[in-house]
Amino acid sequence: MIISVASGKGGTGKTTVAANLALSVGSNVQLLDCDVEQPNAHLFIHPVFDHTETVTAPIPEINMDKCTLCGKCGDICVFKAIVVVGETVLPFEELCHSCGGCMAVCPEDAITEKGRELGVLQKGHRNGVEFIHGKLRVGEAMSPPLIKEVLSHADPAKLTIVDAPPGTSCPVIETMKPADFILLVTEPTPFGLHDLKLAVGAARILNIPCGLVINRSDIGDEKVKAYAADENLPILMEIPFDRRIAEAYSRGDIIVDVMPEWKEKFQALYKKIKDLRVVKFRN
Amino acid sequence: MKELVVISGKGGTGKTSIMAAFSSLAENKVLCDADVDAADLHLIMNPNVIRQTDFQSGNTAVINKDQCTECGLCREMCRFNAISADYNVNPIDCEGCGVCVYFCPEKAIDFPVSTCGEWFVSNTRFGPMVHARLGIAEENSGKLVTLVRQEARKLAEAKNLDLILTDGPPGVGCPVIASIGGASVVLIVTEPTVAGIHDMERVAQLASHFKVPAMICVNKFDLNLELTREIEKNAEENEIACLGRIPFDPIFTKAMIQAQTVFEYDGISTAAGAIRGTWQRLTEQLEQ
Numbered sequence: 347m348i349i350s351v352a353s354g355k356g357g358t359g360k361t362t363v364a365a366n367l368a369l370s371v372g373s374n375v376q377l378l379d380c381d382v383e384q385p386n387a388h389l390f391i392h393p394v395f396d397h398t399e400t401v402t403a404p405i406p407e408i409n410m411d412k413c414t415l416c417g418k419c420g421d422i423c424v425f426k427a428i429v430v431v432g433e434t435v436l437p438f439e440e441l442c443h444s445c446g447g448c449m450a451v452c453p454e455d456a457i458t459e460k461g462r463e464l465g466v467l468q469k470g471h472r473n474g475v476e477f478i479h480g481k482l483r484v485g486e487a488m489s490p491p492l493i494k495e496v497l498s499h500a501d502p503a504k505l506t507i508v509d510a511p512p513g514t515s516c517p518v519i520e521t522m523k524p525a526d527f528i529l530l531v532t533e534p535t536p537f538g539l540h541d542l543k544l545a546v547g548a549a550r551i552l553n554i555p556c557g558l559v560i561n562r563s564d565i566g567d568e569k570v571k572a573y574a575a576d577e578n579l580p581i582l583m584e585i586p587f588d589r590r591i592a593e594a595y596s597r598g599d600i601i602v603d604v605m606p607e608w609k610e611k612f613q614a615l616y617k618k619i620k621d622l623r624v625v626k627f628r629n
Numbered sequence: 630m631k632e633l634v635v636i637s638g639k640g641g642t643g644k645t646s647i648m649a650a651f652s653s654l655a656e657n658k659v660l661c662d663a664d665v666d667a668a669d670l671h672l673i674m675n676p677n678v679i680r681q682t683d684f685q686s687g688n689t690a691v692i693n694k695d696q697c698t699e700c701g702l703c704r705e706m707c708r709f710n711a712i713s714a715d716y717n718v719n720p721i722d723c724e725g726c727g728v729c730v731y732f733c734p735e736k737a738i739d740f741p742v743s744t745c746g747e748w749f750v751s752n753t754r755f756g757p758m759v760h761a762r763l764g765i766a767e768e769n770s771g772k773l774v775t776l777v778r779q780e781a782r783k784l785a786e787a788k789n790l791d792l793i794l795t796d797g798p799p800g801v802g803c804p805v806i807a808s809i810g811g812a813s814v815v816l817i818v819t820e821p822t823v824a825g826i827h828d829m830e831r832v833a834q835l836a837s838h839f840k841v842p843a844m845i846c847v848n849k850f851d852l853n854l855e856l857t858r859e860i861e862k863n864a865e866e867n868e869i870a871c872l873g874r875i876p877f878d879p880i881f882t883k884a885m886i887q888a889q890t891v892f893e894y895d896g897i898s899t900a901a902g903a904i905r906g907t908w909q910r911l912t913e914q915l916e917q
Contacts, residue, residue: 354667356799357641361824383800384639384831386824424688424727445726446708484834487771487803512640512799515666516768519721536885537645537669544667547765551721565879567886589852592877596853598823 354541356512393470402461534566638828676751696737821856873907
């Protein structure tokens with residue numbers, strides 16, 4: 347099973363929930379940190395890394411010996427990532443979406459592909475949890491290709507917990523797509539609720555069942571709960587505000603290590619998700 | 630004219646709350662919400678929309694079943710697995726590259742422009758505001774960010790206002806890159822947590838990469854004094870101005886629930902005082 351932990355709003359506690367859940371459910375579990383722009387899970391899991399690889403996206407390489415400057419590559423490219431200027435062809439590598447159009451259309455076979463560095467992918471383990479994350483190169487605009495690469499390591503024989511980025515646009519959608527269940531971590535505030543609605547909207551578009559964790563549940567108002575009731579969204583866990591948790595978080599400590607009573611609660615959360623997964627979310 | 634962009638690296642450090650508070654203090658400014666895929670500033674600013682425009686960007690392939698002969702070339706060429714076995718394009722997976730459209734031997738694929746969201750010009754009790762809403766699961770967020778910033782600039786010029794206050798998104802990807810290019814300065818709102826520091830360093834690196842000057846402030850500083858001191862020391866070593874420390878305070882949430890800035894909720898609170906001091910130092914830096 348793949349559980350994606352998302353939120354809409356940043357800072358609600360996705361990484362906290364994903365990491366603690368992974369460390370509470372025993373072995374045969376993977377944690378995939380797909381917040382490749384700002385991967386944080388490793389700061390809490392402290393995995394022993396045993397593999398690092400550079401991940402690239404294919405971009406055009408033009409053989410100027412064969413090129414006739416016909417301009418067809420520039421014509422087909424909707425992203426303006428390649429253009430004939432005077433006697434040369436200018437690629438704008440950061441704009442390339444790797445669609446392969448220019449290479450396919452070139453009548454002289456003058457275009458092959460090389461790699462643009464997206465970032466790195468690292469694998470490791472700790473306490474029976476297989477850990478994989480992607481770290482986007484600072485300056486790289488596009489995170490979805492690196493996210494896809496991290497997700498390709500999901501092992502169908504294991505429980506895979508995926509830590510998603512904040513927001514609701516294409517990086518988050520990429521992270522939600524393969525999920526069997528989307529766990530939405532929210533906070534009971536106007537910002538939390540507003541962004542939660544967007545995240546629920548995303549889960550609905552993908553037709554994936556979801557449930558809520560309300561973090562800092564006693565600071566705020568009742569509107570998230572009212573919304574959940576209206577939308578038949580199950581509330582699977584509430585984490586009251588606890589300064590000890592906030593301070594532990596600040597140090598990079600895992601809640602279930604410093605407050606062991608929480609391990610049972612995360613195990614109960616996992617059981618509820620398993621029970622719910624059979625009920626498809628009604629559109 | 631100057632543009633200050635408030636970013637963070639990590640989500641949830643308090644960008645929007647602090648931006649809203651600055652709106653209470655700054656004069657002669659245009660507000661800009663560049664966090665287009667999870668925009669929250671309007672929840673405090675309560676904008677009165679005077680102009681709304683569709684945001685159209687990119688295209689999505691649509692296969693015309695009447696003309697399609699199911700030759701399979703589109704499926705073979707699509708690098709994004711967006712075309713199903715029964716020749717339907719999934720708009721969520723479609724990258725809008727147009728390769729299938731170009732190569733279809735029957736010219737059976739349409740390529741309509743996508744409406745990805747909307748942007749707004751509004752009035753608020755703190756002055757004019759440009760903001761936007763990106764549709765759920767939509768792409769082209771970088772383009773919409775660029776658009777709202779351009780419109781904010783136009784508005785500032787038209788109204789002879791000399792400051793744009795921009796609320797930025799979290800992360801370091803295309804929406805953030807689009808939000809900081811050409812800014813006069815970025816303020817990185819960080820928090821004294823290992824995650825906050827990790828993310829702040831990445832976004833500071835991004836600002837440096839794009840040659841935009843950066844300053845920082847530490848929000849929720851009292852959650853970890855040791856890390857607060859470490860952030861301030863690193864900032865000093867890297868010649869990044871550290872503008873202030875703001876305490877963790879439930880009034881941020883209480884003010885948000887009332888759709889008020891911290892100053893409107895309790896202008897004499899310690900948190901309000903800390904923000905006032907940070908703003909004071911920020912304006913001094915901006916003048917330099």
